[in-house]
Amino acid sequence: MRYMKAILVFVIAMLGLIPIALYAYILKDKLMEVDILSISIVSSLVVVWLVISFYLGHILIEQTVFFAKWDRLQRLARFLFENRYYYEKKTKDKVSYRFPRIYIKQNKYDLEISFEMAGSKFQQKFKQIGGDLELTFAMDFMETEDDERFKTYRLAYSALLSRINVDEVTYDSENGVRLMKNFYWDFTSDPHLLVAGGTGGGKTVFLRSLVLCLSKIGIVEICDPKRADFVPLGKTAVLKDRVYIEREAMISAMERAAQRVSDRNDYMNQQMDEMGENDLRKFSEYGLDPYFLVIDEFNAFMSSLDGRQRERAEVALTNISLLGRQSGVYLIPAMQKPTLDDIPSKVRDNLSMRIVVGRLSSTGYDMMFGDVNRTKEFKFMKYIGGMRVYGRGYASIMGEVAREFFSPFLAKGFSFYDAFAQLERREDKIQPTVVKKTSEEVDEQGIPIQPFQKTLTEFAKEIGEDRRKLKRLCDMVHSLKDWDFSIDEKGQIVLAMEDERLLSSLIAEIDATDKTWKEVILAFEMETL
Structure with a gap:
């Protein structure tokens, strides 16, 4: 098998040399007489045909399926023998x-x-x-x-054969988001996505293509600290007020996403109890759309935060990455050069899908794909078949072998803005509880005075009520009376004294009358607190 290419060239050569030999036999008398012209003709035919045989063998191997299989057999045999x-x-x-x-x-x-x-x-x-x-x-x-x-x-x-166009990135309920002809991201089974890529590698086109697809099936919010790639798309109806560029606004978006996880879980548990079931279903079976928080230039954003801001962001991101899958809340951070310092370990370990577009250093590949890919040869290719290619990289589920990946192809004339402008806006069925911002009181020495507060769980135990019932009551009060409850760093509702009085009064009124919760809340005079 090690000589299959040579055998192929030999067979092709013989197919031409046999007729040449017959022709030489016809001219044997002249050849015997050393006729210069006849000898030149026969010699030229032999040399030309040998050259043609060599190139024809190469073309057959490169251009035909059958002989390409021959070549692979020879390569394997040679590899085994040489090693x-x-x-x-x-x-x-x-x-x-x-x-x-x-x-x-x-x-x-x-x-x-x-x-x-x-x-x-x-x-x-x-x-x-x-x-x-x-x-x-x-x-x-x-x-x-x-x-x-x-x-x-x-x-x-060749993964290039499986590349798709931007408008072909679609969602399949059985397989997930279609990123290539034979490659999908199923965010329900492999939650959260980490994207990395250098400048000019195709990361922006990939993210826009992904957001375009996800906006058709769920709610997408975007943190764009660079204030460039997604800001224009924020003018469209589907992303209006969902693209954040200010530092505090982006941190608040992360905290709301973390609270969304808790609120959705409470709602799902409430629905499970009302249905008389003992096991939670998928979030989609309760009428909830998936929610995605995209954070572009993640490492640059995190490095710009002070200590307190970074702590808030890390707490929120940790809650989302650990608990978001069940409730359909997903995280998509994107960065240029990934390092261990930029992403908290608990967050990094729970980002199941990893995609790289463009070129990374060896340490970058190690961080993205882990020890299982330590022996993999990550190749950087600018040209394929003589053509310049963009968006080439690698992708894998964490813990599996990385495979070659091509981001969706941006066809000439395609407009992302026009594509987003045609999408219908989707609203979340469960709105996260709003964090109430209060000014910090200080004593005479300027030391902050910590207000007396209880968590909703502690208050529920104190009065002997179910926490989920109180959580539902808080949501209705917020919706009907525009009353905001505070949230601590862990994403839990904390109650001030006036919050406790409000909930106690409402529960007493609900227990004492036949009115619905909505009627009791609407009739309650907030000024009495």
């Missing part, structure tokens, strides 16, 4: 070689190579051979599969 993956048997007259049991399956879009383990003397080397296979076949190593006897490596021929 001494064989058993050697010596006799008196000769030395024979036998390869270990290896199977190759060439599919339409990928290549599978299975190596027998089961005690083979090469099994330790076969466990870490993925990077070498990438280089040997000039393909992208996607994943491995293990069974009792074999370890199978799967490589993709």
Whole structure:
């Protein structure tokens, strides 16, 4: 198998040399007489045909599926032989070689190579051979599969063939968001997405394409500290008042998203109780749309915060990353050069999907894709088939092998603004409780006076009421009376004395009458507090 290309060239050469030999036989008398013209013609035909045979063999391998499979067999055989993956048997007259049991399956879009383990003397080397296979076949190593006897490596021929246009990024309820022809992000099973890429790598086009798709199925809010890529889109109806550029506004958006997690969970538990069920369903089964918080230039934003602001942001992001999946609240931070210092470890470990567009350093790839990809050969390619390409990178679910990725192609004449302008705005069924901002009181020495407050949970235990009932009552009071409750750093509602008096009065009135909650709240005189 190591000489299959040479065999192919030889066969092609023979197909032409046989007719040339017949022609030479016809001219044998002149050739015997050393006729210069006849000798020149025959010699020229032989040389020209040998050159044609060589190039024709190369073209057949490059342009046809059948002979490309021949070439892969030769590459595998050469790789195994050159790296001494064989058993050697010596006799008196000769030395024979036998390869270990290896199977190759060439599919339409990928290549599978299975190596027998089961005690083979090469099994330790076969466990870490993925990077070498990438280089040997000039393909992208996607994943491995293990069974009792074999370890199978799967490589993709060319991810460029699976690239889609921006308007082809769609959502499929079974598979998730379609990012390539054969690659999806299912945010319900792999929550939260981390995006990284250098300047000019195609990150902005990818993020805009993703937001365009997500805005069709849910609510998207965007933090744009650069004040460039998403600010114009904030003029459209679907993103109006949902693009934040000021530092405090972005932190508040994160805190509201964290509170949204708690509010949605309370609502879902309430619905579960009313239905008489014992297990929570998916958030979508309670009529809730997915919510996405996109934070562009994440590392630049975090580095611009002071200590107190950074603490607030990290608390909110941690709550979202740990608890957001069940309630349908998802985080999408994007950055240029990822480092361990920019993302809290609890947040980073829960960002399931990782996508890189453009070029990163080796430490950047390690941070994005982890130890499982330490032996992977991350290639940077400016040109493919002689054409300049943008948006090439890698993608994987955390803990799996990274695969080659191409961000959606931006066709000439496509307008993101026009595409967003055509979308219908979606509103969340559950609005997060508003954080009440109060001025900080100080004593004579200027030391802050901490007001006496209880959490909603503590107050519920004190009066013997169900916390979810009180939470629902708070939501209705906020909605009907425009009364704001404070929220602590952990995202929990905290009650001042006047809040306690309000809730106690409402509960007493509800228990004493047959009126609905709404009627009691609307009739209550807030001035009596």
